[in-house]
Amino acid sequence: MLENLPVALSSLQTALSLGRAMVDVRDSAKAQDQLIKFNEAIISAQQNLIEAQQEHQKLIDELRRAREECEELRRWDEEREKYVLRGIAQGVFAYIPTAYSGELVNAQKLCTNCFDQYRKSTLQQFRVEKGRQLGLRCPNGCPDLVFYDYEDVK
Structure with a gap:
């Protein structure tokens, strides 16, 4: 029995080694x-960071566009100060230069529809064959303005 003891101890040692292994x-x-799990967390954090960077870039682009629009509106306000809405014939209105003091027939006339949409469109005068009327035509396709005489011609 004692001779089996070293074999048993050796077996226990082997079992202990296997257990440790x-x-x-x-x-x-x-x-x-x-x-x-750590790698998955890092990948998730990177994806969230990329999404945050994309959102940040969108906000930067939106801010840039808003600033550009504000600058355009500021410039338009400065330009708008140079013109005044004036009746040029009965029921006919156009924007003319504020400082203009001559006859309306010779004034630069801007389309009111376009002007109110932040565009300057010079109205072109034409004659209407029937009824001996005058007309003003916007190059952007707004309705023609037809009248008999300018207000300052009576």
């Missing part, structure tokens, strides 16, 4: 699982 393997597997 199994614990190491188990710990290694746990570590591998934790590493996989």
Whole structure:
């Protein structure tokens, strides 16, 4: 029986070594699982960062467009100050230069529809064959303005 003792101890030592190896393997597997979870968390964080950067860029672009629009409106307000809405014939209105003091027939006349949409469109005068009327035509296709005489011609 004593002669089997060293073999039994050796077997127990082998079992202990195998047990430790199994614990190491188990710990290694746990570590591998934790590493996989860690990598997934890093990938998720990177994806969230990319999405945040894209959203940030969209906001920067939106801010730039808003600033450009504000600048355009500021310039338009400065330009708008140079013109005044005036009746040029009965029921006919156009924007003319504020400083203009001559006859209306010779004034630069801007389309009111276009002007109110932040565009300057010079009205072109034409004669209407029937009824001996005058007309003003917008190059952007707004309705023609037809009248008999300018207000300052009576």
